[in-house]
Amino acid sequence: MDYDFIVAGGGLVGSSIAYGLARQKYKVAVLDGGDRSFRASRGNFGLVWVQGKGWDYAPYAQWTGQAADLWPQFVAELVNETGVEIDYQRSGGMHFCLNEAEWSEREHEMEMVRQHTGGAFEYEMLDHDRLQQQIPQISNTVLGASYSPQDGHVNPLYLLQALQQGMDVHQVHYYPNQSIDRIEAKQGGYYTHSTEGTLSAGKIVLCAGLDNRRLGEMLGMEIPVVVDRGQIMITERLQPFLNLPTLHVRQTAEGTVQIGYSHEDTGLNDGTSPSVLKKIARRAVLMFPFLARVQLVRAWGALRIMTPDHNPIYQQSADCPGAFTVTCHSGVTLAAMHAGPVAEWIGGSIRLDLINQFSTDRFNVSPG
Numbered sequence: 063m064d065y066d067f068i069v070a071g072g073g074l075v076g077s078s079i080a081y082g083l084a085r086q087k088y089k090v091a092v093l094d095g096g097d098r099s100f101r102a103s104r105g106n107f108g109l110v111w112v113q114g115k116g117w118d119y120a121p122y123a124q125w126t127g128q129a130a131d132l133w134p135q136f137v138a139e140l141v142n143e144t145g146v147e148i149d150y151q152r153s154g155g156m157h158f159c160l161n162e163a164e165w166s167e168r169e170h171e172m173e174m175v176r177q178h179t180g181g182a183f184e185y186e187m188l189d190h191d192r193l194q195q196q197i198p199q200i201s202n203t204v205l206g207a208s209y210s211p212q213d214g215h216v217n218p219l220y221l222l223q224a225l226q227q228g229m230d231v232h233q234v235h236y237y238p239n240q241s242i243d244r245i246e247a248k249q250g251g252y253y254t255h256s257t258e259g260t261l262s263a264g265k266i267v268l269c270a271g272l273d274n275r276r277l278g279e280m281l282g283m284e285i286p287v288v289v290d291r292g293q294i295m296i297t298e299r300l301q302p303f304l305n306l307p308t309l310h311v312r313q314t315a316e317g318t319v320q321i322g323y324s325h326e327d328t329g330l331n332d333g334t335s336p337s338v339l340k341k342i343a344r345r346a347v348l349m350f351p352f353l354a355r356v357q358l359v360r361a362w363g364a365l366r367i368m369t370p371d372h373n374p375i376y377q378q379s380a381d382c383p384g385a386f387t388v389t390c391h392s393g394v395t396l397a398a399m400h401a402g403p404v405a406e407w408i409g410g411s412i413r414l415d416l417i418n419q420f421s422t423d424r425f426n427v428s429p430g
């Protein structure tokens with residue numbers, strides 16, 4: 063066999079897993095698509111986000127909390143190994159509520175997460191006055207906000223760059239523009255076929271985002287992937303006014319302001335639409351009226367890799383042992399978990415009881 067592991071896909075999920083496997087001294091290859099692929103890792107909002115996650119599924123609330131707690135050490139090691147600064151800050155985060163209905167829904171979700179985590183998740187609901195003390199520029203139309211000190215943010219492009227550099231440090235062979243057409247299970251291993259040729263490995267991890275459904279079928283796994291488009295716009299650089307991220311508006315370390323948070327079922331269309339951009343811009347201006355006068359410099363659409371219940375899938379194929387998949391949303395938030403415990407679980411050096419809650423069994427489909 064050419065490698066111990068082939069990782070299909072070199073986005074944030076595949077890169078985190080490959081980096082984590084290579085740190086365990088496995089010989090790893092990453093086969094990735096190219097510039098025409100759908101790549102959520104290059105179009106996301108950069109939140110390392112805990113609040114609200116898993117409010118309706120306790121294992122996900124616990125999983126996300128653990129992932130966020132792993133971040134400070136993960137960043138220290140990644141930066142130390144690669145020298146790439148990734149603008150990570152665990153600054154806390156907020157979600158603004160514009161009316162009573164949003165406030166009570168949010169309060170309910172935050173309380174559910176607290177209960178699911180046995181009190182490990184910390185939050186406060188801030189009324190308008192308390193919110194304004196922290197963010198003087200907030201408009202009077204904002205009723206209040208949920209706040210958690212456990213949230214943070216990062217530059218997701220620098221994160222991807224650091225992970226790829228980390229793969230290089232640990233001698234991962236990265237093959238760009240080598241989308242896998244076909245995978246064969248034979249002779250106790252896995253053979254990937256692409257236009258560039260064939261590679262083999264004892265084990266394989268599918269991290270190809272939206273293509274995981276197709277690749278999974280070749281290894282007997284039914285991986286239900288749901289597409290969800292999000293649109294984001296970005297402004298010119300502004301003086302600092304927002305020292306923590308929010309779900310809709312985030313000021314980056316460079317001063318630009320990211321505005322986002324939309325969900326659309328558009329199939330495999332990662333473009334933008336004026337109607338949605340208008341809607342997210344209007345909400346941002348309701349929160350910060352001065353944003354109406356700033357210059358927008360860019361807007362884009364990107365496709366989320368969702369599952370039917372929005373929770374991640376971690377699965378080893380029953381038919382093809384040694385074939386795994388990691389299919390998830392929130393690949394930024396979960397990066398520290400993927401590079402650490404999940405890579406060790408795939409590598410076989412640790413047991414992870416909580417991970418069993420994320421198999422495809424919950425969808426009543428074939429695990430392989």
Ligand SMILES: Cc1cc2nc3c(=O)[nH]c(=O)nc-3n(C[C@H](O)[C@H](O)[C@H](O)COP(=O)(O)OP(=O)(O)OC[C@H]3O[C@@H](n4cnc5c(N)ncnc54)[C@H](O)[C@@H]3O)c2cc1C
Pocket residue numbers: 070071072073074075076077093094095096099100101102103104105106107108109110111240241242243269270271272273277291292293294364365366367390391392393394395396
């Ligand atoms: C608008 C938006 C905002 C988001 N905001 C956040 C956020 O704030 N915080 C957060 O935690 N998450 C966020 N996410 C989610 C996060 O971006 C994703 O969970 C993460 O990027 C998924 O990474 P991935 O590697 O699975 O997928 P991708 O980035 O899509 O990468 C998949 C890779 O697989 C490759 N590939 C595809 N097919 C094949 C094949 N056949 N063979 C080999 N390679 C293949 C592709 O070329 C690609 O590089 C957001 C997503 C979107 C769209």
